[in-house]
Amino acid sequence: MKKKTKFLKPAAAGMSVLMAASLCSCQTPSSDSPKAEKTDSKYQVTEENENKELVMNKQPESSYWFPEQLLEWNPDEDKDLAYNVSTIPLAERVDKDNLTPVNSTQNTDTExxxxxxxxxSTSGNAPHGLNKADCNIFTYWQYVDELVYWGGSSGEGLIVPPSPDVTDLGHKNGVPVIGTVFFPQDVSGGKTEWLDTFLTQKEDKSFPLADKLIEVAELYGFDGWFINQETEGSESKPLTPEYATKMQAFIKYMKEKAPESKVIYYDSMTSEGKIDWQNALTDKNSMFLQDSEGNPVADEMFLKLLVDRRQTG
Known part of the structure; x- marks a missing residue:
């Protein structure tokens, strides 16, 4: 079987189909990262046998949080905030009407x-590059319409804004850059308690963590969030339709508070609250793209498609 992926926009936006360029596996904790030797100099030297790495003491770090940590995060007390802000605005791309299709079968509406x-890794990343080749040197910005900064792990943090160097580079090329909220499957350390904290709603109908996500995106200067909820729950605490209803309300609240900030929903949790990848737009997942009254919810939905190679050649 060959995997293909796509994502959808709500009917209010034309229900156009978009193809996803790549999907990488989730990041793993960096517990095996090299330990640094203590020195009195400006730099530390890691304990690697052959390729020693210089690590600047008190080096700024790109952000990552568990839900409880983000609730407590205060930008006024964040010593690394200034280093994590993107400074380059989103460039305007050439209008598609001015581009020449490669062939007559090309669909110019495809994104x-x-x-x-x-x-x-999720943790330990410098906001503006490293002194070693330990990152993805993304080189095809001209071929993509948006980029999701994939990250998150049960051992490091679930909420991962893009590092500012990635946002800056994307914006230079007119590509919006999206942060990730990742709730891992139970086998990868997922906990229902994290989802409960994330979806907590106050009496005034506000979602504290939604407000924090909006605050981070606005302060850091990136373009929205990709929400990937894959934690299954347990026999003692199963996921119910109430979780799906809260997730829909959470997304709608984010869009009402920050309509210019994009929200992309990953096809995983259904209207029943269960994790059941539909791989298509169905009655079980359409509520996250459009509510029962036809109002838009998320801007886009990411789907995985399974295609038999015998049928596609």
């Missing part, structure tokens, strides 16, 4: 999303 691990 491409890249979902890519730009750094090798």
């Amino acid at each position: 491409v999303m890249a979902i890519s691990i730009m750094n090798s």
